[in-house]
Amino acid sequence: MTDTVGAGTNVLAAKPATLPARPHFSSGPCAKPPGWSPQALPTESLGRSHRSKVGKARLQYCIDLMRELLKLPDTHRIGIVPGSDTGAYEMAMWTMLGARPVTALAWESFGEGWVTDAAKQLKLDPTIIRADYGHIPDLDAVDWSNDVLFTWNGTTSGARVPNGDWIAEDREGLSFADATSAVFAYDLPWDKIDVATFSWQKVLGGEGAHGVLILGPRAVERLESYTPAWPLPKVFRLVSKGKLAEGVFKGETINTPSMLAVEDAIFALEWGKSIGGAEGMVARSKANAAALDAIVQARPWLGHLAPDPATRSTTSVCLTVEGADEAFIKAFAGLLEKEGAAFDIAGYRDAPPGLRIWCGATVDTADIEALGPWLDWAYSELKAS
Secondary structure: OOOOOOOOOOOOOOOOOOOOOOOEOOOOOOOOOOOOOHHHOOOOOOOOOOOOHHHHHHHHHHHHHHHHHHOOOOOOEEEEEEOHHHHHHHHHHHHHOOOOOEEEEEOOHHHHHHHHHHHHHOOOOOEEEEOOOOOOOOHHHOOOOOEEEEEOEOOOOOEEOOOOOOOOOOOOOOEEEEOOOOOOOOOOOHHHOOEEEEEOOOOOOOOOOEEEEEEOHHHHHHHHHOOOOOOOOHHHOOEEOOEEOHHHHHOOOOOOOOHHHHHHHHHHHHHHHHOOHHHHHHHHHHHHHHHHHHHHHOOOOEEEOOOOHHHEOOOEEEEEEOOOOHHHHHHHHHHHHHHOOOEOOEOOOOOOOOEEEEOOOOOOHHHHHHHHHHHHHHHHHHHHO
C-alpha cells in the first residue's frame, strides 16, 4: 500500500507492488465473469444454423435464463435483436413512437442520442427535459400522458434515476427505459417498465453486437394497434399481419446471431445464477461501488461527477480529478494501462474530463481495492512531471 496522495503534493507515491488481478474496468465491453475462458464455452452450436434444433434450443435457453435471473413476469417478452442496446432501443422507438406525444429525458450522451432520434429523425417535436452531466432532470415534471424516453443509468455521466417511484402507475403513455447499464445491477420494477433494452456487453460482461428487447403487455398492445407513418427496415419489424411476431421472442431472431456470442452470454448468465441470480449480481455491484467510494473519500483530489448518492451509478462510476483536463486524463489512463494496472478508465469522450471505472458484477471487489494505490501513483507521477 502507498500513503494517500493529497491535492497539490510534490511527494511521489511509490509504485505499488500489487496489481489488480483483472485490471479490466472498461464500461463496455466490460470485464468477463470470473472463471471465464474461451475453452469454457460450449461449441456444439457453432457452425450450425441458428434455426437448427440445437441453435433454437440455445437461443431459447439464453432467453429462459434471462427471464429466470431477472424474475420477469410471463407478461413480458424477451427478444434477442441486432445492433446492441442502440439497435434494440431504436427498434422500439421506430415501431412504437408517434401514437402519442413524446417526452425525452437527457442527462448524458446516450439520452441526447434518443433526443436526436425523436426530434430530427422521426420529427416528433418531443418535449425535452435536460440536466447537466452528473445530475438528473426533475422527474416530477414528466407528463405521463406522453410516451417517455429515458436512460435508467447514464453510462457516460454516472447518474441514474433513484427508483421507479416517479413512473406513474396510471400512465397513459409508455415508459421506454434504456437500461443497458442497469439490468442485473438494480432491482428494476418491471410493472413500471413498458419497454426495456440492454446489451450483454455491460453487467454480464458478454460480447457486443447483440441487443435485448423486453416488452411489457402495454408495449405489445401498442405494436398491435398502431402502425407508424414511416417505413420500417426489415430488422425493425416486430409485427406480422397485425400481430406481434412471437417467434422473435422465442429465439427466432430477425437476423442471424453469433452463436459464439450467445454461448458467451449463456456462460455469464449461468455464472450469475451460481452466485445468487440478480440479487447476487446487484450485491457485487454495490460492494464494488462502495469500495471505489472509499477510495474517493480518502483522496481530496478525487470526486464523484454525480454528487448525490441517491442518483449515483453503482456500475459506471464517473470521477472528477482536481485540475485535470482532457490531456491529463489521457496521460493518466495511458500510464495505468502501460503498467497493466487499469484498462480503459478514461471518461467518455463527450463527458467532462475525468475517470470512469466500471463497478458491475463481473469485477472483483479486491481489484477495485487494489486500484486505489495505483491511482495515487499515476496522479503523483503526472503532477511531478
